Amino acid sequence: MIRREFHLAGLAGLFLLATSHVQAGLAEAIVKLKPSVVLIGTFKATDSPRFQLRGTGFIVGNGQLVVTNSHVLPAPAGGDAPALVVQVRQASGEWQMRPAVMLETNPAVDLALLRMEGAPGTAARLGDSNSVREGDDLAFMGFPIGGVLGFSPVTHRATVSSITPAALPSPSAGRLSEMAIRGLRNGTFNIFQLDATAYPGNSGGPLFHPETGEVLGVLNMVLIKGTRESALSQPSGISYAIPGVHVREMLDRHR
Structure with missing residues (x-):
């Protein structure tokens, strides 16, 4: 019995160490990415x-x-x-x-x-978005709710719940309705579906690795239920991001 209790206590200690390591990694990643x-x-x-x-x-x-x-x-x-x-x-x-x-x-x-214009800023590092897997824990940064919380970058965790072929319903769609989401399954490129609550102000923000700070995608859509106002009062907890490979392709055209 004593040995079993010691073993369980040891496992709990390892879990706490792993959790603290992940949290420390995210804190360092935020410091790296925030200036970008x-x-x-x-x-x-x-x-x-x-x-x-x-x-x-x-x-x-x-x-x-x-x-x-x-x-x-x-x-x-x-x-x-x-x-x-x-x-x-x-x-x-x-x-x-x-x-x-x-x-x-x-x-x-x-x-x-x-x-x-002006002096160069701090450039974010781009990671390999093809390495992202369903179930990966990532994070994203931006200015939710249009700056209501102040012009200070806010970071949220995000789990990749699905990587699915998708097509954007329209060039101006920063938000998706429940009906529009049905059209996403017939697209021609992969999109990251995230188990995370984002808001319209997050659009364009980086989706990044929580330990390295490397950017793996770009937040672009939030699934809303009903009206735009319900995105604040009743967030769906479902968001989408464009894989970073498309950012690399765009940069290659402007080297």
Whole structure:
């Protein structure tokens, strides 16, 4: 009996050590990735507020390129339209606003590549999204609920519940209804279905490995039940992300 109790206590100790290791790994990964996560929005001096947050993005490549969702970007407009901008967090903790231009948009996979002005930022490392398996525990970072919680990156855990062929129902779909989800099964590329609660402001944020901080995908959709407002009061706990292989393909076209 004494030996059995000692054995069980030893197993409990190993479990606690493993859990603390995973938590420490995520904390370190957040520190690495946080400087790469940026605000995507528009700016116009006569608007109130002058800066309008549209979603999340992250720095890649040479430090001046930014990845986000296609649906995050404003519709093309001329004349006195607000300017597309990226806000980068400085070492002091303050946000610096920079003009940005769109280099490429790919509505088929809901991705866009921007180039921001100014000094290079901290580029995120891209991992191998083909190595992601169903059941993997990942994490994602962004600005949920449109910045209501403040312009500070928020991290959530996510389990890959399914890797399934999918097609986006429309280029502007940042959210999915329960009816629209039926159309996802007939697509031509794989998408990560996540057991995680995300919000519209998370669109364009990085899905990353919780120990290495390597980016494996881009958050792009949240399944909602009913109206848009119910995404806040009754979140479905189901979100989707575009695999990072499509980010690599886009970057290769702009080397």
